Amino acid sequence: MELSKNYTPAAAEGKWYQHWMDKGYFRSKPDNRPPFTVVIPPPNVTGVLHMGHTLNETVQDILVRRARMSGYNACWVPGSDHASIATEAKVVNMLKTEKGIEKSQLTREEFLKHAFEWKEKYGGIIYSQIKKLGCSCDWDRVTFTMDDHYYEAVIKVFVDLYNKGKIYRGARMINWDPKAKTALSDEEVLYKDLQGKLYHVQYALEDGDGNLTGESITIATQRPETIMGDTAICVNPDDERYKHLIGHFAIVPLVNRRVPIIFDTYVDKEFGTGALKVTPAHDINDYNLGLKHNLEVVDTLNDDGTLSAAAGVFVGEDRFKARKLVVAALAEQGLLVKEQEYTTRLGYSERNPDTVVEPRISTQWFVKMAELAKPALDAVVNGDVKIHPGDRFLATYKYWMENVKDWCISRQLWWGQRIPSYYAPDGTFEVATSLDKAVAQFKARGVDLKAEDLRQDDDCLDTWFSSWLWPMEVFNGVSNPGNEEINYYYPTNVLVTGQDIIFFWVARMIMAGMEYKNEKPFGDVYFTGMVRDKLGRKMSKQLGNSPDLLELIDRFGADAVRFGIMIASPAGNDLLFDDSSCEQGRNFNNKIWNALKLVKMWEGRVAEGASSSEEAHFAVNWFENRLNEVKAQVIDLFKDFKLSEALNLICNHLIWNDFCSWYLEWVKPGFEQPIDAAIYKKTVYFFEELMHLAHPFLPFVTEEIYQLLATREAGDDLVIKQYAAPSAVDANILAQGELAKEVITSIRDARAKNQIKPKDPIALHIDTAQQKAFKQIEDMLIKQVNAKAINYVNAPVSGCIALVIQKDKFYLETENELDPAAQKEALLKDLAYNQGFLASVDKKLSNEKFVQNAKPEAVELERKKKADAEAKIAAITESLKSL
RNA sequence: GGGAGUUUAGCUCAGCUGGUUCAGAGCAUCUGCCUUACAAGCAGAGGGUCGAUGGUUCGAAUCCGUCAACUCCCA
Secondary structure: OOOOOOHHHHHHHHHHHHHHHOOOOOOOOOOOOOOOEEEEOOOOOOOOOOHHHHHHHHHHHHHHHHOOOOOOEEEEEOOEEEEEHHHHHHHHHHHHHHHOOOOOOHHHHHHHHHHHHHHHHHOOOHHHOOOHHOOOEEEEEEEEOOOOHHHHHHHHHHHHHHHHOOEEEEEEOOOEEEEOOEOOOOHEEEEEEEEEEEEEEEEEOOOOOOEEEEEEEEEEOOOHHHHHHOOOEEEEOOOOOHHHHHOEEEEEOOEEEEEEEEOOOOOOOOOOOOOEEEOOOOOOOHHHHHHHOOOOOOOOOOOOEEOOHHOOOOOOOEEEHHHHHEEEEEEEEEEEEEEEEEEEEEEOOOOOOOOOEEEEEEEEEEOOOOHHHHHHHHHHHHOOEEEEEOOOOHHHHHHHHHHOOOOOOOOOOOOEEOOOEEEEOOEEEEEOOHHHHHHHHHHHOHHHHHHHHOEOOOOEEOHHHHOHHHHOOOOOOOOOOOOOOHHOOOOHHHHHEEEEHHHHHHHHHHHHHHEEEEEEOEEEEEOOOOEEEEOOOOOOOOOOOOOOOHHHHHHHHHHHHHHHHHHHHOOOOOOEHHHHHHHOOOHHHHHHHHHHHHHHHHHHEOOOOOOOOOOHHHHHHHHHHHHHHHHHHHHHHOOOOOOHHHHHHHHHHHHHHHHHHHHHHHHOOOOOOOEEEHHHHHHHHHHHHHHHHOOOHHHHHHHHHHHOOOOOOOOOOOOOOOOOOOOOHHHHHHHHHHHHHHHHHHHHHHHOOOOOOOOOOOOEEEEEHHHHHHHHHHHHHHHHOOOOEEEEOOOOOOOOOEEEEOOOOEEEEOOOOOOOOHHHHHHHHHHHHHHHHHHHHHHHHOOOHHHHHHOOHHHHHHHHHHHHHHHHHHHHHHHHHHO
């Protein structure tokens, strides 16, 4: 069979993925093997795969594939979440632009029908991308957070937590997204530093009897448009400037409301003017002050961020326009004392990043977090759940858990699980898994109502309130507790995700797991870093610096993309991704493809006993040991999740350097010469082993090469081939291999430095005490340094290039004109280095404290170093004599 | 303001619980090669006062103190 010049990924990738799927290799059913379970962090159903996902899915696939090849029953559950805010926004937008329909024209049912159509149309895109990447998910298990069983589970959990008193309904200050017109949780607000303005505004004062005193008080505010909601002015009780105002009132400009002057140490005397306007409806701190001082709450904003009727002025204007109008009106009335530049922080909606979140008092549903947090904190603190890398996130996790606030879970949206709370006309309600049950519950407390009298809550639940059940409910563990699958697969083994959702998701999953299974949802959490561009910037749509995954795969192949993103990805650190790192992957694939071509060329020239020369045996023996050494190292690297190091070790060092650059050259027969059958067989075996090791990282090219290396029986597929434990390693043989490499490299270097052309042969004289070691690699040496002959000597050979490698002396005889001065200089440099080394060792050994205090091994090592250095110095000195 | 992390070659990073003149890898750079698997390649080479400064120690990139710069999280 003719193999193409270069590896062509496109054909191989489609073919093998289909083959693996046809064979059902990614499917998992409970059996006697230990499970290795991974649940995908569900991407948004409407999304496409970006580089962050790519890194994430690649890491998971590497872990899952390696587990599958290590005796585990590997199960990787794919799926997506419904992303209520983002998806609802997209659907609303689509309806408006494509069909000219406003959401308000539709009933809930009609809207949901459109939303599900949308999901059917676009929800599969992300799955096809995950497949393109080569991910070995069990596609029979695809789960969506709005699936029927999942919906049921979410409602069940809501009702259960409500009945346990862990969910409550109440009016609280929440974060309001005026664009999506919904409440948000604290975690869905992102803060940004901004340059703002501080407006100093004058309020007239009145005494206790209702008479204007002619005095005024000046407050500083960033949000003049909220002054219509002011219900007090607050000053510090220790502030001498304002002490006389006890019992006085201030008149709020524009609306002329009479509000009390209150005193509270909360106010910072130094900030602004030391007087604070209090707007309980629109600021969390003011809200708390309001509760404490029993202040009136005047909500001056509508749900879309425009001023409400309660504002009295500029009703219907957007809050930012209203700010300008209020400032102008105040200025006109001479109440604006000054404007001052001021740096502040504003909260933005995570899903609508351009929208400033409005603190707002609103009746919402909340989860009481304190009790849930306790076991979830313990699980991490006592090491039951291990976070990688290291303990870096332990402190943050602990802090959040210990200071956790109640979780606002209601959203004013339709796309999501509808809150199962049923209201009677009088406003009382029952929480139940169904309308019938709600009716029964009303009846049970003596309220006789018909189903049609009840109205279900219009709101739906936060998406994270469904995602936090993910590791359980993908196995129906909540809707159908104790089933065979949840018992087998739970807890899952490892969760791979970005550190940015530690609170959104990771912490809450642990809470849910502890609450409903009384067991952690996963044993390890592996946090990947953030993918940034070459310049260290976050990848974002605005910057346009996020490469298109499919386009990358087209250009380089999926394996190369996986290689590119993994090689640049140290555990847990951010990684700077650049297309060119995929080139490295492509080049590697090409390299092993060419190695395959070489081996296939030999296939036709195999001969029994053709060249059972010593050096070939040496090369085989050496590589076998080297392979086992790396196998053992890889096991350790995987234990520590050091995947990029493992990739580098396997591909760059073991395969490219040791196998291709050294081993293959060492066993390569002469031009058109036959190759010994035993060596050929071993070579194919090594190649298979290498593909086996690299397979989790580069699934396609390794399977392709594995299949081409030899004729395979049906079912002999690399993807499921099991790893054997590495054999013990002979350190002596490894050291001999290193010596051989060092000798070859040094001689080549000497040749290059002396301008000996690659084609010009040399004669090599070796002065060594271990002639036997060199005898067995003689032919190999001759080939690799282009020597015409090797002979052994016991004394310096003059007129040669002299080299000392470890304890052995080498003399390179050449026709070229040599420069004895340069030679001498090189040797003297080497000598000086070794003398310096010897001096430092001697210094240590003559230090009594060292000899007394250091570990005996350390002292012994120094003695050995001393002996080695002395031998080397002797060798160099002798070589110098030849010049 | 509170907390965490980072600082090692031009770039991205390894260097665990101190011990080879220990300073390492990949990329980039330079030199020589179209050697019949591979120029997307082969063979070589150069390059760093381990952020700064004190300390502990026989011995510090590694442990401790202080400082500086950058990053992230929380308020």
